[in-house]
Amino acid sequence: MEQSVLDRAREFHGHLGPYAVLGWMIGRRAVELLGGKRHFGIHTMVRCPDAPPPSCVVDGLQTSTGCTMGKRNIELIPDTDILVTVSCSEPPKQIVFQPVRETIEQASKIMREESDEVAAYWLWEQPEERVFTYTVE
Numbered sequence: 001m002e003q004s005v006l007d008r009a010r011e012f013h014g015h016l017g018p019y020a021v022l023g024w025m026i027g028r029r030a031v032e033l034l035g036g037k038r039h040f041g042i043h044t045m046v047r048c049p050d051a052p053p054p055s056c057v058v059d060g061l062q063t064s065t066g067c068t069m070g071k072r073n074i075e076l077i078p079d080t081d082i083l084v085t086v087s088c089s090e091p092p093k094q095i096v097f098q099p100v101r102e103t104i105e106q107a108s109k110i111m112r113e114e115s116d117e118v119a120a121y122w123l124w125e126q127p128e129e130r131v132f133t134y135t136v137e
């Protein structure tokens with residue numbers, strides 16, 4: 001199952017890197033916390049640097065949340081750090097996700113020194129609490 005998830009992420013995004021995996025992991029947790037809502041009735045706001053590789057997080061989020069550019073329920077706000085807010089209006093709930101800085105730095109080091117795929121698989125294997133923290137509001 002997990003392998004096919006990464007294959008789908010690669011198919012959509014064109015390659016597999018740690019930021020797409022980060023977005024995928026955050027979105028998966030967000031959907032679960034919002035009671036399984038995907039595609040509709042859910043909104044994702046992504047603060048992140050305005051260029052790849054960090055902006056690749058947006059594609060991981062589109063794949064996992066079903067929020068898409070076309071439906072206008074995902075937006076990118078250029079910022080220096082990554083912060084993701086996923087929300088729904090019924091019931092009103094929002095979750096703010098913050099990546100764990102050291103883990104993301106380690107992933108980009110692996111990406112530079114080995115490859116994007118090696119870094120993606122490394123991140124995928126990390127326990128969720130080492131990848132991001134979140135607060136439910």
Ligand SMILES: [Zn+2]
Pocket residue numbers: 013015016017019020052053056
């Ligand atoms: Zn990418």
